[in-house]
Amino acid sequence: MSENGSLRRGRPGYDQQGILDVAVAAFNQYGYDATSMGVLADRLGLSKSAIYHHFASKDEILERALDDALSALEGVLHDADASGGRAADRLDLALRGAVHVLVARLPSVTLLLRVRGNTEVERRALARRRAFDRAITALVEEAQREGTLRSDLDASVVARLVFGMINSIVEWYRPGGREDADKLADDVIAVALDGLRMPTSNRVQELLG
Amino acid sequence: MSENGSLRRGRPGYDQQGILDVAVAAFNQYGYDATSMGVLADRLGLSKSAIYHHFASKDEILERALDDALSALEGVLHDADASGGRAADRLDLALRGAVHVLVARLPSVTLLLRVRGNTEVERRALARRRAFDRAITALVEEAQREGTLRSDLDASVVARLVFGMINSIVEWYRPGGREDADKLADDVIAVALDGLRMPTSNRVQELLG
DNA sequence: AACATTACTAACCGATCGTTCAGTTAGTAT
DNA sequence: ATACTAACTGAACGATCGGTTAGTAATGTT
Numbered sequence: 289m290s291e292n293g294s295l296r297r298g299r300p301g302y303d304q305q306g307i308l309d310v311a312v313a314a315f316n317q318y319g320y321d322a323t324s325m326g327v328l329a330d331r332l333g334l335s336k337s338a339i340y341h342h343f344a345s346k347d348e349i350l351e352r353a354l355d356d357a358l359s360a361l362e363g364v365l366h367d368a369d370a371s372g373g374r375a376a377d378r379l380d381l382a383l384r385g386a387v388h389v390l391v392a393r394l395p396s397v398t399l400l401l402r403v404r405g406n407t408e409v410e411r412r413a414l415a416r417r418r419a420f421d422r423a424i425t426a427l428v429e430e431a432q433r434e435g436t437l438r439s440d441l442d443a444s445v446v447a448r449l450v451f452g453m454i455n456s457i458v459e460w461y462r463p464g465g466r467e468d469a470d471k472l473a474d475d476v477i478a479v480a481l482d483g484l485r486m487p488t489s490n491r492v493q494e495l496l497g
Numbered sequence: 498m499s500e501n502g503s504l505r506r507g508r509p510g511y512d513q514q515g516i517l518d519v520a521v522a523a524f525n526q527y528g529y530d531a532t533s534m535g536v537l538a539d540r541l542g543l544s545k546s547a548i549y550h551h552f553a554s555k556d557e558i559l560e561r562a563l564d565d566a567l568s569a570l571e572g573v574l575h576d577a578d579a580s581g582g583r584a585a586d587r588l589d590l591a592l593r594g595a596v597h598v599l600v601a602r603l604p605s606v607t608l609l610l611r612v613r614g615n616t617e618v619e620r621r622a623l624a625r626r627r628a629f630d631r632a633i634t635a636l637v638e639e640a641q642r643e644g645t646l647r648s649d650l651d652a653s654v655v656a657r658l659v660f661g662m663i664n665s666i667v668e669w670y671r672p673g674g675r676e677d678a679d680k681l682a683d684d685v686i687a688v689a690l691d692g693l694r695m696p697t698s699n700r701v702q703e704l705l706g
Numbered sequence: 707a708a709c710a711t712t713a714c715t716a717a718c719c720g721a722t723c724g725t726t727c728a729g730t731t732a733g734t735a736t
Numbered sequence: 737a738t739a740c741t742a743a744c745t746g747a748a749c750g751a752t753c754g755g756t757t758a759g760t761a762a763t764g765t766t
Binding site for chain 1: 526527528529530531611613615644645646647648650651654655657658659660661662663664665666668669676681684685687688689690691692693694695696
């Protein structure tokens with residue numbers, strides 16, 4: 289089904305998205321540099337040169353995949369900010385939204401989280417990631433001033449640790465498992481906000497004392 | 498200073514460790530696959546072939562670096578188990594120890610955490626990592642049965658999230674910063690065990706009610 | 707001085723890399 | 737039928753890859 293309802297003209301075959309999906313999967317399996325255009329072509333059932341009909345370069349494939357992940361994450365941040373609640377609630381939205389994006393776009397986000405900044409494309413992606421991280425840190429600071437989050441911990445350290453926890457999901461989560469994205473987000477929020485310690489009467493007395 | 502106190506014989510130059518340090522730094526900067534033996538030689542001020550006097554292959558350099566990181570982490574686990582305290586205390590020791598190893602051996606641990614398992618060397622390293630993760634999960638389960646950790650969360654998910662948080666330290670921690678390893682370990686434990694939520698009277702009442 | 711040991715270089719190898727080019731194939735639109 | 741459009745092929749390009757070989761340089765030991 290194409291966008292205008294009529295069939296696509298010309299010889300049928302891959303479009304950019306179809307190639308992108310296969311490419312990102314391969315990049316994640318072997319690493320971007322270790323994935324040659326040759327094995328990519330094999331996976332697609334095409335010749336190497338056919339790929340260059342859809343993308344100008346290997347780099348451009350990476351760029352498109354990273355933009356997919358970054359746009360989704362930036363969207364989460366935008367929605368959270370637009371919600372207009374208290375900082376703690378906006379942070380909650382941002383964290384849960386990030387988990388959902390991670391799960392929904394596992395391949396491209398996985399790729400994003402492995403970028404090291406060796407090319408111009410990678411450096412631009414890293415810059416957008418840093419902007420995202422700064423926005424999260426600002427949310428944590430606001431929630432601390434608000435009095436909802438403990439303020440004995442440095443906001444940037446907290447933000448990095450919590451997002452380290454969230455980002456690590458790409459290392460082990462596989463779709464179709466027992467846990468869905470909602471349950472996973474609940475678990476992350478539970479650990480991050482309330483911690484693992486068993487709430488005993490001892491603990492309550494400690495809090496009261 | 499060599500091990501037996503006398504000077505080394507033969508022409509002076511690099512030893513394996515000296516080359517290893519430079520190589521691991523380069524691997525972390527560019528990625529293992531994207532780091533050519535040529536640029537490695539340039540960084541060392543040597544010819545490519547000189548490196549093969551010290552290592553049989555590029556793969557062997559990686560193997561040595563990964564073993565360095567894995568041995569240190571396995572040592573932490575061994576010490577924690579040998580301490581013989583309650584599960585929660587052994588887990589505490591393991592988490593703090595892991596943070597210390599991460600900081601003390603930042604380069605090799607960073608390299609380890611990026612391994613994807615495309616070669617036999619990488620697969621062996623991943624197998625040792627998985628064994629480490631299973632041991633941590635077992636500690637969490639024991640602490641849950643013991644009643645020290647809340648048991649409404651799946652132990653393997655908890656173990657993965659907490660170690661995701663710890664491992665993410667390699668992404669941003671740089672030695673010589675304001676925070677030393679002890680403070681960092683305290684912060685990690687604080688977030689993981691007690692969470693970020695401000696302990697208010699509301700919270701206490703919620704616990705009591 | 708002769709020797710053993712260790713470290714290293716220059717030149718080269720076959721394989722593989724990302725990319726280009728000129729032409730071909732398979733479909734829709736008129 | 738004819739034109740048009742998009743998808744694709746096969747062969748080749750220069751560059752770079754990890755690795756090899758044969759020989760040389762610089763030290764400590766005797």
